[in-house]
Amino acid sequence: MLLGSVEAGGTKFVCAVGNEDYRIIDKTQFPTTTPEETLQKTVDYFKKFPELKAISVASFGPIELRQNSPKYGYITNTPKPGWANTDFVGRLKKDFDVPIYWTTDVNGSAYGEYVMATLFNEKINSLVYYTIGTGVGAGAIVNGHFIGDLGHPEMGHVRLKRHPDDLDFKGICPFHGDCLEGLVAGPTFEARTGKKGQDIPLTDHVWDIMAFYVAQAAIQVTLILRPAKIVFGGGVVSETFLKKVRAQFKELLNNYVDVGDVDKYIVMPLVKENGSATVGDFALALKEYNK
Amino acid sequence: MLLGSVEAGGTKFVCAVGNEDYRIIDKTQFPTTTPEETLQKTVDYFKKFPELKAISVASFGPIELRQNSPKYGYITNTPKPGWANTDFVGRLKKDFDVPIYWTTDVNGSAYGEYVMATLFNEKINSLVYYTIGTGVGAGAIVNGHFIGDLGHPEMGHVRLKRHPDDLDFKGICPFHGDCLEGLVAGPTFEARTGKKGQDIPLTDHVWDIMAFYVAQAAIQVTLILRPAKIVFGGGVVSETFLKKVRAQFKELLNNYVDVGDVDKYIVMPLVKENGSATVGDFALALKEYNK
Ligand SMILES: Nc1ncnc2c1ncn2[C@@H]1O[C@H](COP(=O)(O)OP(=O)(O)O)[C@@H](O)[C@H]1O
Ligand SMILES: Nc1ncnc2c1ncn2[C@@H]1O[C@H](COP(=O)(O)OP(=O)(O)O)[C@@H](O)[C@H]1O
Ligand SMILES: [Zn+2]
Ligand SMILES: [Zn+2]
Known part of the structure; x- marks a missing residue:
């Protein structure tokens, strides 16, 4: 099964595709520019994997994650120029009809470390x-x-x-x-x-x-x-x-x-080179898919 | 249904019996003296209610609440004279064959306020x-x-x-x-x-x-x-x-x-006169009974 991970940082985006063993099959990264351009690149990347079953996004914040909020899936009042009030999940949903999990960058990393600890x-x-x-x-x-x-x-x-x-x-x-x-x-x-x-x-x-x-x-x-x-x-x-x-x-x-x-x-993290969020994303995408 | 509540404080114990609407049917209190005497009084009180279906204890601490610990149900290293290493739940289990829930005094109060908020x-x-x-x-x-x-x-x-x-x-x-x-x-x-x-x-x-x-x-x-x-x-x-x-x-x-x-x-608490823990205990005892 193919699962997608977006690590959306203020400096760069890391997009990856992995399997249900949380192994990376493909990976790319690009600098964080405007929301339009950066999210378009994200969409273009995942389009190369039509078998994708779910995506998880671990994003810089602050973000709205209360599911009952009309702004669910948005980056909210960030000082990062251009990014305040960006409908991140909505943009992905326009192109992908798969479950999308949405959380903060650090939650994604926490979950990756949690999953790895459990595996150990x-x-x-x-x-x-x-x-x-x-x-x-x-x-x-x-x-x-x-x-x-x-x-x-x-x-x-x-x-x-x-x-x-x-x-x-x-x-x-x-x-x-x-x-x-x-x-x-x-x-x-x-x-x-x-x-x-x-x-x-x-x-x-x-x-x-x-x-x-x-x-x-x-x-x-x-x-x-x-x-x-x-x-x-x-x-x-x-x-x-x-x-x-x-x-x-x-x-x-x-x-x-x-x-x-x-x-x-x-x-220190079990996952080396700050890769915890990618593992976390794969696990969260899988969980979202199985829900 | 009758449910028991023990609010075990460092100064006094409040024991109460209530129903599944969290209403107090009977209540007593006595000063916290030695563990033997105080727990005996607790047991004697609840013995008057043979219909009791479950008991919840909200205790001063520190307490052991990890279920996999051999000291589960104990008050542990409290500075309160005589009370360190007291097997609280074990003492109750000797006399009562009902589910017993065990938590801290403040957790009990938190749960009472949580339940009340939900009711409101x-x-x-x-x-x-x-x-x-x-x-x-x-x-x-x-x-x-x-x-x-x-x-x-x-x-x-x-x-x-x-x-x-x-x-x-x-x-x-x-x-x-x-x-x-x-x-x-x-x-x-x-x-x-x-x-x-x-x-x-x-x-x-x-x-x-x-x-x-x-x-x-x-x-x-x-x-x-x-x-x-x-x-x-x-x-x-x-x-x-x-x-x-x-x-x-x-x-x-x-x-x-x-x-x-x-x-x-x-x-301020929704439950007046510091009664939150008693409501919490009734709710936790009911939950333990239904488990
Ligand atoms: N060996 C190091 N000791 C102390 N600070 C470092 C070291 N290496 C990088 N940094 C600092 O860490 C910051 C970059 O953190 P990093 O986690 O790599 O990126 P980001 O937070 O932007 O994703 C920079 O301020 C950099 O100066
Ligand atoms: N109106 C008040 N203003 C400030 N402190 C008070 C007041 N009433 C009681 N106290 C203090 O609160 C403490 C007792 O707290 P309480 O919650 O009633 O009991 P305990 O913590 O022993 O269960 C005492 O130190 C007492 O001096
Ligand atoms: Zn600050
Ligand atoms: Zn202190």
């Missing part, structure tokens, strides 16, 4: 996936389902206690200044130090400051959701960085609640 | 219930179910940004100092001012400080869970106080995500 025989019902890249966002699965009654979570924008050595930094979130995204997104390296993150050795103190904030986010989500694991993906994240995050997390948590082995609780 | 025709799938009394805790329902894969949430212990006029206050949480509970539980009034909360007029600035912290907790839970509503119960909470909380919440949220009408989003 982890007995879990919940998972949180954070991406720390150009922006910061998170998707969550609770009791096997996505969460969000009034809309999708915006966990990238929680407020945190400031690090004593970082009090002068205003943060770069255009909405909140020093929220999580404003303090740890990739471009904060340039804002703090004038250098890109990839050019700053992990021994630099700025990485301890980063880890302090990321650990706090992990603590918040632990106390509120009690998930089975927290996965961190995105360009900023490395195993060396997560070691620092785990150390700060343990100190802040102080054994207050049981999370098992922290090395298995705070982890 | 609110179309919701999620809800968070905070109690602000001697301690602070919260229960949550997502997609109609409780959350927590590794255990129940501990939302009372999240960390917050400190209010500029409150920086000298160390907080009273024995574990964390200035977590949410450490900053807004009832006894913080005595700790800050030497007077009880009930003796401090709502015009006093200390109430603005309280509202600032409670609003932050509401923001965290909004961004992480996107619940349909947040209910605040417990001795500290009044409608006048919630007005202050809503004002600070709106300012902090700054329309970043849509929560609808804040007056309907941040609310």
Whole structure:
């Protein structure tokens, strides 16, 4: 069976076709330009696969995912020029008479990691996936389902206690200044130090400051959701960085609640090279098809 | 049909018997002394109702609610003298051969409010219930179910940004100092001012400080869970106080995500006099019976 995946990012789109074992059969990517052009390219790509049985889209946001809303399937009030109020699912439906699943990019990644964990025989019902890249966002699965009654979570924008050595930094979130995204997104390296993150050795103190904030986010989500694991993906994240995050997390948590082995609780994605969303999309498309 | 409810608090137990309309038929309460004595009184009470079809317990914690744990049904590592490692459900099962549901006190209250909202025709799938009394805790329902894969949430212990006029206050949480509970539980009034909360007029600035912290907790839970509503119960909470909380919440949220009408989003319990857990217990006992 052929299943379609769209990973709709603010910078680029990744479209892929796979099977019910979540294996990629074909894949393409193109830059995110205007909605018309980018969605046309998406449609053109999938038209090459007339056997396609379902499509899942994991999109940048904010998006409308309340099925009873007239704007269901839209990208809503994004600051990205041209993209506010874009009927994404409607555009696909015009050309494809197959079930279409619609969720956020980070939900797609969370679901991919959830499915992979299950395939690796982890007995879990919940998972949180954070991406720390150009922006910061998170998707969550609770009791096997996505969460969000009034809309999708915006966990990238929680407020945190400031690090004593970082009090002068205003943060770069255009909405909140020093929220999580404003303090740890990739471009904060340039804002703090004038250098890109990839050019700053992990021994630099700025990485301890980063880890302090990321650990706090992990603590918040632990106390509120009690998930089975927290996965961190995105360009900023490395195993060396997560070691620092785990150390700060343990100190802040102080054994207050049981999370098992922290090395298995705070982890890198099982799917390499930020491919979690594609796996998630195949699984969600299959689920939508079987519904 | 007769259903049993135990609201097991650290100070007192409230036992009640009701019907499938969640109406109380009989009710009693007694102080929480030793586990032996208190659980014996609970058993003796329900023995008067041989028609009882199911019991639900909403207990102070921490408790073990993972069904695959050998300690399922226990109160675990509570600091309350004598109560650590108490097999609560096991004690009831010795005397009652009926289904027994087991959850936290705040989950019980959350479920009661959820059921009541549904009876009032609110179309919701999620809800968070905070109690602000001697301690602070919260229960949550997502997609109609409780959350927590590794255990129940501990939302009372999240960390917050400190209010500029409150920086000298160390907080009273024995574990964390200035977590949410450490900053807004009832006894913080005595700790800050030497007077009880009930003796401090709502015009006093200390109430603005309280509202600032409670609003932050509401923001965290909004961004992480996107619940349909947040209910605040417990001795500290009044409608006048919630007005202050809503004002600070709106300012902090700054329309970043849509929560609808804040007056309907941040609310007092529908069930009066902290009776939400009893209604929740009846509903959970009925659900357990029908399973
Ligand atoms: N090794 C690295 N260390 C720190 N930051 C990095 C590293 N590699 C990439 N980044 C930063 O991550 C961001 C890009 O994140 P990425 O997840 O790759 O893309 P996007 O979020 O745009 O999809 C950029 O801000 C980049 O500077
Ligand atoms: N009107 C009030 N204003 C502020 N605090 C109050 C008020 N009434 C009670 N409290 C405080 O609430 C706490 C008791 O909370 P309550 O929910 O009644 O009990 P518990 O949490 O022990 O079940 C006490 O610390 C008490 O001082
Ligand atoms: Zn922000
Ligand atoms: Zn605490």
